[in-house]
Amino acid sequence: MVTTPAVDETTGAGGPSGAAARADGVTKAYGAGDTQVLALDQVSVSIERGAFTAIMGPSGSGKSTLMHCLAGLDSVTSGKVWVGDTEITGLKEKNLTKLRRDSIGFIFQAFNLLPTLTAAENITLPMDIAGTKPDQEWLDTVVNTVGLSGRLSHRPNQLSGGQQQRVAVARALASRPAIIFGDEPTGNLDSRAGAEVLQFLRKSVDDLGQTIVMVTHDPVAAAYADRIVFLADGRIVDEMIDPTADKVLDRMRGFDAQGRTS
Template sequence: MSGEDEAAPAARAEEISKVYGTGDAEVRALDGVSIDFPAGRFSAVMGPSGSGKSTLLHCMAGLDRVTSGRLWIGGDELTGMSDKELTRLRRDRVGFVFQAFNLVPTLTGAENVTLPAAIARRRPDEPWFERVVEAVGIGHRLRHRPSEMSGGEQQRIAAARALVARPAIVFADEPTGNLDSKASAEVLMFLRRSVDEFGQTIVMVTHEPTAAAYADHVVFLADGRIVSDMREPTAERVLDLLKELGG
């Protein structure tokens, strides 16, 4: 699928499958998926409920292991890595934004943003921290705790946390799922800006056509397989294709 893209893939899957259970209880969440996610692009993954989109994201991010096939982040192959090696790769190369924000309630906004650097015992890059915070528009919330923020503010803090470590790729799993339309637009515009202005690579799972329209291209899954993809998506075109797929 990457033949049209000049950029080298930031993440790549080759014939990956993920099977849960055995015998009559076997569920094939992914069934021989091969895909490249190009560097410096905003990619979205969509499909009906149970299509395997979140499983694909979790496997490609190194959060879950595949049953068969091969995976790479840049030039590093994940398949065959030890748990310790995977942990190090996720810490050094991968950013995450989840639907549930996953902020630490006892920490301020600034402390949540710099938490990965603190865990890795690294000093945050102050100029970059300030640039990301300014781009996200949450400078006024850095001294507040999550309970004092709106959902949109919490998610923008989570997005800043994902980007401040300068990861090779950011995986976002339904990042607007808990937000109203105004907050969703704010988060999506920031993710879009991070690609356009910072050269970030983003892979986002979403069920919302309006969210997918912010991406450069959309990949569609059904029954654990890639069934279509769309360049320069619009919400209307995405919705029409989802209806065809039964999503």
């Protein structure tokens, strides 16, 4: 079972090896006074290194907001967030940008590939912009893991949707970030292509030791994770270890029933 590491107050890291990311009492509010909306309400969560964590919840539960705060894409109203041993709350924008570039990978629902570049050029683009050279051995491992060896010279319009998302996955993995965040990464794919991408994400955890956090509404997608964190009304209300699609679906139906009776 996944456990939350004890907090080391001197470093802000969780336990000897620390967590890949951690939120401590995070609140995110929009508006003020009577019109204030709490997207997150005193959320504390620890993301284990080398594991696949899914974040689920009803629409408006705060799952994407939590991911954006953990990834440093959005600021918090109160509380603290760490990526590895670095507290990112209050970090200067220049330093936050560098941390995101060096330590975090992103996979979004939209593939966000440049149409004029080949698959290989799209994969290495963030490193090219940063002026760093990829580790060729690692890059070859990533390309083989996601099954793109025969597609590197193709441009996005020559690839299927599933292949384009695999390019996006490889791009996120290529710089060997400490953690990868995926926001509905299979949302624009059919079931077969979505399953392919999820298998590659699972494989990147199992074979490459990657850490992945994925927001999804899909019980089948969530079942690929090691652990699911459930949110409702801006709070963590449950978690599930070693999920199956049926167990996740039952839990989500429970949320729907609670919503109808509340």
